[in-house]
Amino acid sequence: MRRLTSKPAWWLPLAALCVAQAAMAQIKWGDNFNLSSANGEIGAGYTASYGDLQQSSHSLSWNGTGTVTGYYHNPAFLSFSAQPYYDQSRANSESQSINSSSGLNLSSSIFSGSNFPGSITYTKAYNSDGTFGEPGLPDFTTHGNSDALGIGWSELLPGWPSLSAQFVLGHSAYSIYGTNDEGTARSMSLSLHSSYQTHGFNLNGGYSRSQGDSEVPLLLTNEGLAQSDSTSSSLTFGASHSLPMRGNFTTSLSRYSSDYSFSTNQMSGNSANDNFIATASILPVDKVSVSGSMSYDDNLGGSIIQQIQQAGGLVNGLYFIPGSHSLSMAGSLGYTPRNDLSFTGQIQRREQNWSGMNLGMTSYTGFGRYSHSLWGGDFGTSASMTASQTDNEPGMTMGFSAALNYSRQLGAWNLSAGGGYAQNVQTVLITYMSSNYSFGGSARRRIKSLYWSGNATVARTGLTVQQGSAASSESFSMSLSTGRRFAGSASYQNSSGTALQTVTGPAPTPIPLPFNPLFILYSGRSYSFSFSSSPIRRLAIAASYARSLSDTMGGTANSNNDLRQFSVNTHYQWRKMYLTAGYAKFEQGISIAGIPPSRVSTFYVGVYRWFNFF
Numbered sequence: 001m002r003r004l005t006s007k008p009a010w011w012l013p014l015a016a017l018c019v020a021q022a023a024m025a026q027i028k029w030g031d032n033f034n035l036s037s038a039n040g041e042i043g044a045g046y047t048a049s050y051g052d053l054q055q056s057s058h059s060l061s062w063n064g065t066g067t068v069t070g071y072y073h074n075p076a077f078l079s080f081s082a083q084p085y086y087d088q089s090r091a092n093s094e095s096q097s098i099n100s101s102s103g104l105n106l107s108s109s110i111f112s113g114s115n116f117p118g119s120i121t122y123t124k125a126y127n128s129d130g131t132f133g134e135p136g137l138p139d140f141t142t143h144g145n146s147d148a149l150g151i152g153w154s155e156l157l158p159g160w161p162s163l164s165a166q167f168v169l170g171h172s173a174y175s176i177y178g179t180n181d182e183g184t185a186r187s188m189s190l191s192l193h194s195s196y197q198t199h200g201f202n203l204n205g206g207y208s209r210s211q212g213d214s215e216v217p218l219l220l221t222n223e224g225l226a227q228s229d230s231t232s233s234s235l236t237f238g239a240s241h242s243l244p245m246r247g248n249f250t251t252s253l254s255r256y257s258s259d260y261s262f263s264t265n266q267m268s269g270n271s272a273n274d275n276f277i278a279t280a281s282i283l284p285v286d287k288v289s290v291s292g293s294m295s296y297d298d299n300l301g302g303s304i305i306q307q308i309q310q311a312g313g314l315v316n317g318l319y320f321i322p323g324s325h326s327l328s329m330a331g332s333l334g335y336t337p338r339n340d341l342s343f344t345g346q347i348q349r350r351e352q353n354w355s356g357m358n359l360g361m362t363s364y365t366g367f368g369r370y371s372h373s374l375w376g377g378d379f380g381t382s383a384s385m386t387a388s389q390t391d392n393e394p395g396m397t398m399g400f401s402a403a404l405n406y407s408r409q410l411g412a413w414n415l416s417a418g419g420g421y422a423q424n425v426q427t428v429l430i431t432y433m434s435s436n437y438s439f440g441g442s443a444r445r446r447i448k449s450l451y452w453s454g455n456a457t458v459a460r461t462g463l464t465v466q467q468g469s470a471a472s473s474e475s476f477s478m479s480l481s482t483g484r485r486f487a488g489s490a491s492y493q494n495s496s497g498t499a500l501q502t503v504t505g506p507a508p509t510p511i512p513l514p515f516n517p518l519f520i521l522y523s524g525r526s527y528s529f530s531f532s533s534s535p536i537r538r539l540a541i542a543a544s545y546a547r548s549l550s551d552t553m554g555g556t557a558n559s560n561n562d563l564r565q566f567s568v569n570t571h572y573q574w575r576k577m578y579l580t581a582g583y584a585k586f587e588q589g590i591s592i593a594g595i596p597p598s599r600v601s602t603f604y605v606g607v608y609r610w611f612n613f614f
Helices: 011-024 300-310
Strands: 033-051 054-072 078-088 101-110 118-134 137-155 162-176 182-198 201-217 225-243 247-262 267-285 288-297 325-338 341-354 357-374 377-390 397-410 413-426 433-447 450-463 471-481 486-502 505-508 519-533 539-554 557-574 577-590 598-612
Touching (some): 137 557, 137 577, 225 267, 247 300
Parallel strands (some): 118 505
Antiparallel strands (some): 054 078, 078 101, 101 118, 137 162, 162 182, 225 247, 247 267, 267 288, 341 357, 377 397, 397 413, 433 450, 486 519, 577 598
């Protein structure tokens, strides 16, 4: 496994030199350049690190962080902030990085007191930790280098249309612990937005364009490295205006287009879809509301592509279905006799052309909501019933949903519980419906000087007509504390289902999809413990342990994955000096990689001092 590391040892010395020069120059250079504040921490100590896939090292090292703020001429003209950090890890600082990461964060604003404000930000990170996700479970850990540049500007002239622009450029290269896989990602985006008010109309519009390419290790599908390139753009326009009878009208028109290529199956494609939405609502009398809406999408397949790409999913061409479109029209009547009680009735008509089929459905929905004080607590519930009739099919499909929650103080206990259930809920496609349920509760209590709390949640969702589309999760947690003297927590998670392959690993699907491209089946469980204490004044101790066990399957490949993390850190303050010691151990194994698990351990003992120069 190649280590993507580089330690820019000049970051902190440069910051320290700037601070020293500023102090000698009485915090001012010339007539216009001023430093407002400079503070930070500088430390030194003994570091030892070792692991199965790296050489052991022992050295005397230094580390630290700093923050310098200032301005030129006037804070409203140009202000800036620089935050360098060097050799920050779990063993020697509050950083959550396993590695000794270093980097720099820069931010600045220009003309902030004018009608043309702007900003520039820049971040650079070396040997920092990242994640390669698993839904509902602790993510796989990566390490590598990254940088990002952002430039923003606005025009805010009174009586003129406003205009704001944002440009972002980013790059990252990473390696995944426990594998020989490495990945890269590059992205560039530009966005423009404008708004204007005239003759009672609120107008807004925008344009965005993004371009990215990535090399993604498909380690969980055993398909090597996938190269994905995509370019997308969107153009939007919206308007709103008030209506008689305390009403309002809104409309929007958007166009989204994308081009993409995917190396795994040598597929490429492009799509474009136009979407129009209009809504209107009025309040003809008190407690009664009337509303209507209409939406049209001239490429339903392109709309699905858009949602997948926005979620980071890798499009492989199976979503491109030309000639698809969707039309939806709805009208509703609402009645609110009291603040805690309301009823709504709705009629909706949906028509779609999908895969050469013309589909139509008419739905009738009734919805009710009620909330009130009950048995000394707060109670709330809602329920809906939907009857749907599909064209050219006999009978009606019934769908319903219900949710309730309750909370109250019972003696020294603070209790809350809630849950919900839904059956045959309409999705983006007429012929596919989803069902789900979830429930959970929490409890808190003070026992003399102790504070105890516990939480539990259970959830499940899936497409009604498609096996293998379900996802489920359960989580339980508990904490106990006595303020500064002691705090501890424990948690357990269990998760399984179907995930979508993205640049940053498996992720929950953004919408129910009737396809199986680049889907990953996953199941796993994790548990963690944490502890912190300040047994005596100026002494702080913190420790944590986490483990995650999971199974993932993509295509015909199956992988058993194991992640373990342990760290302990102590600090003792003496005036502005801190004595610190820490130990961190990390182990990550992914069986499909075919190599032993990666193990990394670090130990640190040293001293650091906090400085506030001005």
